[in-house]
Amino acid sequence: MMVENNGVRLNVQVDGAQGPDAPTVVFANSLGTNLHLWDPIMDLLPAGPRYIRWDKRGHGASDVPPAPYSMGALIADAEAVCDALAVRDCVFVGLSVGGMIAQGLAVKRMDIVRAMVLSNTGAKLGTPKLWNDRIAAVRSQGMAALADGIMERWFGPAFRKSPAVAPWKDMLLNTDPEGYAGVCGAIAGTDFITPTSGLRLPTMGIAGSDDGSTPPDLVRETVDLIPGSDFHIIRRAGHLPCVEQPQEYVDLLAGFLTRTGTI
Incomplete structure (x- = not known):
């Protein structure tokens, strides 16, 4: 469906229960991926909840408006998706920039986000110079110029050397450079350390031991801003542990869903 x-226009997919009365889990994916990032875990998730995911603007089957984008626009997109599907009191799972969207939406709409999972993310990611350099590279050379370096940050060595990496590299290469640059611009301008430190809601952090984009210490520092949060490292996984270690990822999610009364 489109919202x-x-x-x-944002491309949205709903799995599991279909009605707004079901407990709901919303997934927000990372830069350079689309909603199919979550495919490896979908069949492993507990039955009962409604599972919602969407393509960020500039990614997948969503529209690609001109760059740059603001983080406020990405959060407003998440808000529009949730409002269109009557989402209230959800568990919001955000990976990388999706985790920044989670933090921003939790601050803005406490009625939507009851609990959140911050996966491979931070309250602030990189520096403006890093993101501006990446924007310049993708504009001048296209996605292919960045692909090998991104694969090194996304995945651990064993996975990266296996045939299983091919569809994920293709997903990155098929990302519209304008959309990629747009989201880079949103990340460059975001520092959520102060607003995130004011949040008071059940929060779990997940990191990959081999993550070259958001190392475990960064994820830990971010979730530590929120009192009562807990933190887990998935071994033999990089920036996308839901791809490399899907069962372990689901085990952590299922435990959190149980602790928060979602299932």
Whole structure:
């Protein structure tokens, strides 16, 4: 289905229970991926909840407005998706920039986000120079110029050397450079350390031991901003542990869903 926010059409997929009365889990994916990032875990998730995921603007089957984008626009897109599907009191799972969206939405709409999972993310990611350099590279050379370096940050050595890496590299290469640059711009301008430190809601952090984009210490520092949060490292996984270690990822999610009364 498509949800529109200020003229931008967002591609949304709903799995599991279909009605708004079901407990709901919302997934927000990372830069350079689409909603199919979560495919490896979907069949492993507990039955009962409604599972919602969408393509960020500039990614997948969503519209690609001109770059740059603001983090406020990405959060408003998430809000529009949730409002269109009558989502209230959800568990919001955000990976990388999806985790930044989770933090921003939790601050803005406490009625939507009851608990959150911050996976491979931070309250602040990199420096403006890092992101501006990446924007310049993708504009001048396209996605292919960045692909090998990104694979090194996304995946541990064993997975990266296996045939299993091919579809994920293809997903990155098929990302529209304008959309990629747009989201890079949103990340460059975001520092959520102060607002995130004011949050008071059940929170779990997940990191990959081999993550070259958001190392475990960064994830731990971010979830430690929220009192009562807990933190887990998935071994032999990089930036996308839901791909490399899907069963372990689901085991952590299922435990959190149980502790928060979602299942």
